Amino acid sequence: MSAYRQTFIEANGIRLHMAQQGDGPLVLLCHGFPETSHAWRHQLAALAQAGFHAIAPDLRGYGSSECPTAIEQYTTLDVVGDLVALVDILGERNAVVVGNDWGATIAWQAALLRPDRFRAVAALGVPMMGRAPMAPSRLFPQTDQAWFYTHYFSEPGLAESEFERDVRATFRKIYFSASGDVGTRDANTPNPFGLMPRSGGLLDSLIDPPLLPAWLAPTDLDQFVRAFSISGFRGGLNYYRNLDRNWEMQSAFEGLLVKVPSLYLVGERDTGLAMPGMHEIIGGMPQFVPKLSASRVVPQAGHWLQQEAPDFVNAALIEFLREL
Known part of the structure; x- marks a missing residue:
């Protein structure tokens, strides 16, 4: 795997760190929580080899990017603004936006609000939904x-x-417990993204695996641990602290559809599928995403889809991009 380049850029008033590789049409890769741009290491190389300019920023509050102090500076609109500014600064007219977890939510909103700047969208794990x-x-x-x-x-x-x-134990537990390595999920399977007792912390019930999953090399775990040891978790958690604010602002865009070409991928063992009604939401996406070209389930994969099943994700993304 070729090494990606790491650079910094001033966008939308904050300093963003980004990993990039290749030349050609621009593809922006947005990570989730708790991740950084390094979560896209496999896609950066594959997309570059396929003839695309792949860029994965550390989103605001993560990794080596700037972490604004105020909680209210972490709304979805703030992050979409960062992406628009990033496309501008790179001198591009538009880009394809791809996201996983929180990055998927941001990618959907970017395509919904600025189809002039984001000509297509691919989302991993989180489907497009109507306003709650x-x-x-x-x-x-x-x-x-x-x-x-x-x-x-x-x-x-x-x-x-x-x-x-x-920090290292936090990543071992969350990454393993939300991955496909846990196996088929039932009501007794520890889920880091579900109900938890008020009497303890989230990590208390999660499995600390004796060995790392095959998809997570020790050197890659080191990258994530190093990044969060410096930045802390506050920036990433502030996204959750704006859930109500995002919902309030969404009223201004009620009824808008994602009208650009779209792709959706989800792991067969994604933790989100355990949420009531999620299968119906995924099945109903065409009413919000009329140009949804495909909705695919990745066998045996969990929530960290681009890390767990890079070959499947790379092939699906490249096929989607070449058909645009």
Whole structure:
């Protein structure tokens, strides 16, 4: 695998770090939580070899990119603004935007709001959905004994304290527990992105694997640990602290459709599929994404799709890009 180039750029008033490789039509790769641009290491090389200019930024608050202080500076619109500015600074008219996890949400919104700048979109894991009937803080479940993980993440300082106590162990547990290596999921399978007891932390119930999954080399784990040991987890968690604000602002775009060519991929064992109604949401995507060219399930893969199943993802992305 060829080494990607690492550079910095000033965009939308903040300094962004990005990994890039290749020349040709621009493809932006947006990571999720907890990841950095390094999550796209396999795609950077494959897309470059296929004749594309692949760029994976550390999104604001992550890795070597700048971390704004205020929580309210981490809305979806802020990040879409970063991507628009990035395309401008690179001197390009438009780009294809690709995302996984939170990056998928951002990619969908970028294509929805700025089809003039994002000519196509590919999303991994998170489908395009309509606006929820109520704010996420009211929609996601919580009781006196348990709460949905987004409530835990939304409390400033709470998850940071737990995750930063042992960054390497945090990554081992979250990456393994949300991966396809756990096997077929049932109600007893530990899920880092589900309900959790109020009495402890998120990591308490997760498996600490004796060996790393085959898709995560020790040197790659080192990259993520090093990045979050420097940046901390606050920036990434601030995205969750804007869920209600994102929902409020979404009212201005109610009824808009994603009208650019689109691709959706999801791992067969993705943790998100355990959420009630998710299969129906995925099946109903064409009403929001009329140019959805394909919706594919990746066998035995989990939530970290581009890391777990790079050959499948690379082939699907390159086929999609060449058909544009």
